Amino acid sequence: MNQLQKTDPEIYTIIEQEKKRQQKQINLIASENYASKAILEATGSVLTNKYAEGYPGKRYYAGCEHVDSAEQLAIERCKKLFSVHHANVQPHSGSQANMGVMFAALKPGDTILGMSLAEGGHLTHGHPINFSGVFYNNVQYKVHPETNMLDYDEIEKIALECKPKLIIAGASAYSRIIDFEKFAYIAKKVKALLLADIAHIAGLIAANMHPTPVGHADFITSTTHKTLRGPRGGLIMCRKEWAEKIDKAIMPGIQGGPFMNVIAAKAVCFKEALQPNFKEYQQQIIKNAKVMAQEFIALGYDIVTGGTDNHLFIVDLRTKNINGRLAEQILEKVGITVSRSCIPFDPQKPWITSGIRIGTPAITTRGMQEEQAKEIVRLIDEALQSHDNEKTLHSVTLKITKLAKKHPIYC
Ligand SMILES: Cc1ncc(COP(=O)(O)O)c(C=O)c1O
Missing domain, CATH: 3.90.1150.10 (Aspartate Aminotransferase, domain 1)
Structure with a gap:
């Protein structure tokens, strides 16, 4: 009998039932995956005990030498995987990553332009019931009514009209290549910042199976648990000039202590993603x-x-x-x-x-x-x-x- 079974047989049984469900069912949910055993081990490790507000080398807590090494590894591997200048691996989720970018780059009431949820976007891209639609003036683009594909001319037209401070490129339910270069062209034309939310396609981008937004977007956010096959979590990558603002927006801006167990698991995920x-x-x-x-x-x-x-x-x-x-x-x-x-x-x-x-x-x-x-x-x-x-x-x-x-x- 293991410890969980002894301490809390109800939760033990629920976990065992969930394990069986995952084994038995065929999962076609596009945002889910099965993290490796190594990732599960890191997630379930003693690192969960550690408070580490701050960043490696600059913590508000003592005793951070080992978790510093874990976070530093996660950052370095993430930067290598996506060829970026700066990575923040602390966002608890994809939503927190998007919130972090908006907190860093916008003031309440600024205009954001994102893809509507009903046409394939995400709640955090400006939906009226989400923080992104409550705190910011949200304008939404859809897809072309005939092709159902992104219509860059139309997005440009809307951007010229609404003059957004931030354009969001990325989706939860869009099956075609996203042309980040075209988005960058539009953003530049209207003097907007560009956020590429690659939550779904991060694994494809890491493996060069989808064009990268690196070099085109000012900010890139992602989850780590979808195609990337890591632990549940988020991350932000950005240009050099935004690094400090992004880090401050995540902590102390919108989050407290990072989940060091999950950050270690993200490091494992990036290592796995760097393998051929x-x-x-x-x-x-x-x-x-x-x-x-x-x-x-x-x-x-x-x-x-x-x-x-x-x-x-x-x-x-x-x-x-x-x-x-x-x-x-x-x-x-x-x-x-x-x-x-x-x-x-x-x-x-x-x-x-x-x-x-x-x-x-x-x-x-x-x-x-x-x-x-x-x-x-x-x-x-x-x-x-x-x-x-x-x-x-x-x-x-x-x-x-x-x-x-x-x-x-x-x-
Ligand atoms: C495009 C996109 N961005 C952000 C998120 C939010 O991620 P999380 O559920 O980790 O907050 C999702 C999740 O489905 C997503 O598809």
């Missing part, structure tokens, strides 16, 4: 996403933008007379987790939606390739088409369980 096999992993993520999108199309589904260049895509379910929420529920029943997702200009409410977002980082971590990716699409189709047939749903569940068993998370 990380590039192969990212390549396979894209191959799997492309083949799945093609298979959906072959089965008569509409894919927003007609395909994907990255790790995710959105299935428009309207031709199948099913909404996103129902699809999410049916698929969970057979052991597949997906996120329901708005399609651009969605006629349905955000709680219901007309689509589902499919992502391949997690199945690719399990070693699944094109063959398995295609099989999963066929099983999704079977479940959605026959969702009131319990016999079919049972047979799909068995196939999913078998597939998951063949590709365990931690071998």
Whole structure:
């Protein structure tokens, strides 16, 4: 019996149940992944005990020599991985990273221009119910109504009209290449700062599988737990001239003591991402996403933008007379987790939606390739088409369980 089991059998049981769920289900949530055992060990280490307000060498607490080394390693590896001048690895999450940039660069009431949540952006890019939409004057850009792709001419037009102080490039549900160079051109033209939020595509960028915003953006924010496959957390990278302001915005600006256990785990994540096999992993993520999108199309589904260049895509379910929420529920029943997702200009409410977002980082971590990716699409189709047939749903569940068993998370 381990210590957790003795101290708190309820939480122990919940964790064991969650472990089983993760092993049993096929995870197509584009923002999730399975961190390595090494990352889990660092996250669960004694570093969680340490207070270290401040930065390496300049702490407000004694006894920081070892955590200083951990943070310094994380910073150096992050800088090497993305070829940047400055990295702050303390943001507790992607949202905190975005808040840190806005706190450093803006005054309340300044105008920000970001992608609307309903068209694929993120809450922190200026949604009215988020701090970013409450404290700042938010203007939102959408996608082109016909192609559903970013429309740089339109973004330029909006920027010229609203004269934002900050433009945000980046998305949670956009399957195409983001042209950071074009965003930088627009930002320069209207004298705005540019924030590239690479939370979703950080792994692809680190592996040179998506054009980098480095050299184009003033600030780059990210999460570490999506394609990057690290612990839950955030980070900010920036130009030299912003380094001090960014560090001050994170601490003492918006955060207190950093999570040193998570920072150590971020260091491990960056080390893993610097290995040659990380590039192969990212390549396979894209191959799997492309083949799945093609298979959906072959089965008569509409894919927003007609395909994907990255790790995710959105299935428009309207031709199948099913909404996103129902699809999410049916698929969970057979052991597949997906996120329901708005399609651009969605006629349905955000709680219901007309689509589902499919992502391949997690199945690719399990070693699944094109063959398995295609099989999963066929099983999704079977479940959605026959969702009131319990016999079919049972047979799909068995196939999913078998597939998951063949590709365990931690071998
Ligand atoms: C583009 C983008 N930015 C920021 C975030 C926020 O990250 P977190 O959930 O760690 O706060 C997300 C998370 O989904 C995201 O997709």
